[in-house]
Amino acid sequence: MINSSEVSEFILLGIPYTEDLETELFVLFLSFYIFTLVGNLLILLAIISSTQLHTPMYFFLCKLSVCDIFFPSVSSPKMLFYLSGHSRAISYAGCASQLFFYHFLGCTECFLYTVMAYDRFVAIYHPLRYKVIMSHRVCAILAMGTSFFGCIHATFLTTLTFQLPYCGPNEVDYFFCDIPVMLKLACADTSALEMVGFISVGLMPFSCFLLICTSYSRIVYSVLQIHSAEGRHRAFSTCCAHLTAILVFYMPVALIYLRPNPSPWLDATVQVLHNLVTPLLNPLIYSLRNKEVKSSLRKVLHQLGFLTEQS
Numbered sequence: 001m002i003n004s005s006e007v008s009e010f011i012l013l014g015i016p017y018t019e020d021l022e023t024e025l026f027v028l029f030l031s032f033y034i035f036t037l038v039g040n041l042l043i044l045l046a047i048i049s050s051t052q053l054h055t056p057m058y059f060f061l062c063k064l065s066v067c068d069i070f071f072p073s074v075s076s077p078k079m080l081f082y083l084s085g086h087s088r089a090i091s092y093a094g095c096a097s098q099l100f101f102y103h104f105l106g107c108t109e110c111f112l113y114t115v116m117a118y119d120r121f122v123a124i125y126h127p128l129r130y131k132v133i134m135s136h137r138v139c140a141i142l143a144m145g146t147s148f149f150g151c152i153h154a155t156f157l158t159t160l161t162f163q164l165p166y167c168g169p170n171e172v173d174y175f176f177c178d179i180p181v182m183l184k185l186a187c188a189d190t191s192a193l194e195m196v197g198f199i200s201v202g203l204m205p206f207s208c209f210l211l212i213c214t215s216y217s218r219i220v221y222s223v224l225q226i227h228s229a230e231g232r233h234r235a236f237s238t239c240c241a242h243l244t245a246i247l248v249f250y251m252p253v254a255l256i257y258l259r260p261n262p263s264p265w266l267d268a269t270v271q272v273l274h275n276l277v278t279p280l281l282n283p284l285i286y287s288l289r290n291k292e293v294k295s296s297l298r299k300v301l302h303q304l305g306f307l308t309e310q311s
Contacts, residue, residue, distance in 0.1 A: 068279035108150035
């Protein structure tokens with residue numbers, strides 16, 4: 001791909017209208033990034049160390065935590081690097097890698113949320129056959145499938161974007177390489193590719209969202225049939241945590257890619273929240289509303305020396 005382009009590197013201009021705020025943004029984003037990594041690592045340790053959490057729901061939650069560790073790592077290290085006063089240049093291959101892994105991990109999470117909704121549907125709608133339907137083999141296939149189709153989707157979008165010639169200018173008016181800003185720099189007519197990209201990026205999450213809504217509508221109907229108030233509360237509590245995480249993930253995606261008139265500053269702000277805040281919220285959403293996870297987290301923190309036996 002690089003042979004068809006005269007540009008060997010790009011310059012990341014960062015978030016629009018934030019000149020002279022590099023130090024404050026560096027401290028803020030570094031704090032979010034560290035808390036995101038630590039929070040998701042603690043969730044992983046809590047689930048792995050507790051045998052009672054070795055169920056399909058927590059297996060998928062483990063994979064979500066892994067995605068939430070790598071997802072902000074696609075753009076945050078480079079952003080923190082230039083905010084600390086270093087070069088804003090990124091190589092052609094580095095830019096393509098950023099775009100690929102951003103959409104690979106984002107698409108994988110879309111599919112993963114859909115699989116988690118299906119898991120909750122089976123658990124509530126077919127409780128007696130749950131262990132048979134969601135066997136270890138099925139869970140492994142579903143988990144690998146989310147990554148496989150995420151890889152195909154990201155490969156298609158990356159190839160679509162970087163088959164274009166880039167002959168200058170090379171200044172990316174953003175804090176990382178994404179499809180809309182890269183198409184603006186191409187030395188070719190991109191109207192057809194913009195339409196294809198819009199359909200591809202918009203259709204996939206929208207389809208997943210429809211499947212999730214279908215699953216949860218059936219779940220709500222089933223929960224309402226439960227005679228026990230405690231059973232209804234437990235089922236709704238678990239589902240509310242999932243729905244909260246899903247809404248937090250999908251709202252920025254809709255704002256960024258499905259608006260007809262993009263705004264560079266608004267898009268960058270939403271992307272920062274999507275890249276740094278959303279992966280941080282997932283550990284909080286799933287741990288604070290779940291007694292089993294909170295109990296396992298206390299044990300992990302105690303073993304690490306952060307909590308005393310009395311706490």
